[in-house]
Amino acid sequence: MTGSTDPRSTGARATPEWHEYSSAERLGAGLAEKLAAICVDALNERALAWLALAGGRTPLPAYRHLAGMPGIDWGRVVAVPTDERCVPHEHPACNLSELGNALHDANGISIITLTRPDGDAEASAMFAQRELNARAQPFDAVVLGMGADAHTASLFPGAAQLAAALDLQTHEDALRIDPDPLPPEAPFARITLTAKRLLRTRELHVVITGDAKRGVLERALASGDVHAHPIAIVLQAPQAHLHLHWSP
Numbered sequence: 001m002t003g004s005t006d007p008r009s010t011g012a013r014a015t016p017e018w019h020e021y022s023s024a025e026r027l028g029a030g031l032a033e034k035l036a037a038i039c040v041d042a043l044n045e046r047a048l049a050w051l052a053l054a055g056g057r058t059p060l061p062a063y064r065h066l067a068g069m070p071g072i073d074w075g076r077v078v079a080v081p082t083d084e085r086c087v088p089h090e091h092p093a094c095n096l097s098e099l100g101n102a103l104h105d106a107n108g109i110s111i112i113t114l115t116r117p118d119g120d121a122e123a124s125a126m127f128a129q130r131e132l133n134a135r136a137q138p139f140d141a142v143v144l145g146m147g148a149d150a151h152t153a154s155l156f157p158g159a160a161q162l163a164a165a166l167d168l169q170t171h172e173d174a175l176r177i178d179p180d181p182l183p184p185e186a187p188f189a190r191i192t193l194t195a196k197r198l199l200r201t202r203e204l205h206v207v208i209t210g211d212a213k214r215g216v217l218e219r220a221l222a223s224g225d226v227h228a229h230p231i232a233i234v235l236q237a238p239q240a241h242l243h244l245h246w247s248p
């Protein structure tokens with residue numbers, strides 16, 4: 001089911017369009033169709049299609065569907081993770097291999113990394129900034145996941161660097177973030193795209209599953225408090241088409 005709240009809101013807030021699916025697999029197929037369409041449009045109009053893709057498990061079915069879709073000139077598609085853990089690239093906690101595996105069939109796609117091969121946090125932050133600075137054009141689409149604490153990308157509530165990463169006047173595209181507390185399942189510093197960089201996009205797709213996360217997302221959007229609920233930054237991109245994808 002697809003539904004919209006207020007189709008054209010007033011003020012500088014994005015208007016979310018909800019997409020509800022009966023399963024995570026259907027969500028993956030629905031999101032993949034939207035990403036494929038925007039890649040095709042981008043490639044018809046510009047030299048490259050430029051995507052920022054969330055890590056985590058929820059969007060992986062969408063990436064797999066997308067990679068299998070016909071009619072996309074993958075050699076002209078460039079993707080970057082929205083965030084990455086500061087671990088060596090061969091470490092099981094590095095998002096890169098899962099993203100690469102999910103996009104395996106997208107033959108020729110370029111995936112930009114945010115971290116140095118050894119995972120050093122400071123060197124990675126400088127590297128990520130250079131990589132993004134060299135690709136200053138707006139994203140065609142940004143896919144964002146969300147944690148149970150309302151973090152998105154690696155914009156973690158409570159992190160010392162959160163205010164800098166949320167600052168919409170910043171000149172930084174990517175920053176080091178130290179989640180506080182460190183999540184026990186992934187106790188690492190991260191590199192995250194800043195809110196300003198994530199919001200410079202034609203489309204924003206938030207992808208979540210389960211009633212608990214839906215409740216978190218609805219409360220975050222209602223409060224608009226980006227420091228307590230960083231996912232609420234998506235409301236601050238009124239020029240972007242904001243899609244919220246949910247399945248049980």
Ligand SMILES: O=C1O[C@H](COP(=O)(O)O)[C@@H](O)[C@H](O)[C@H]1O
Pocket residue numbers: 054055056057058059082083084144145146147152153154
């Ligand atoms: O820590 C992270 O978690 C979120 C959500 O992941 P999921 O597995 O629950 O979908 C993810 O979007 C983010 O990129 C990642 O760093």
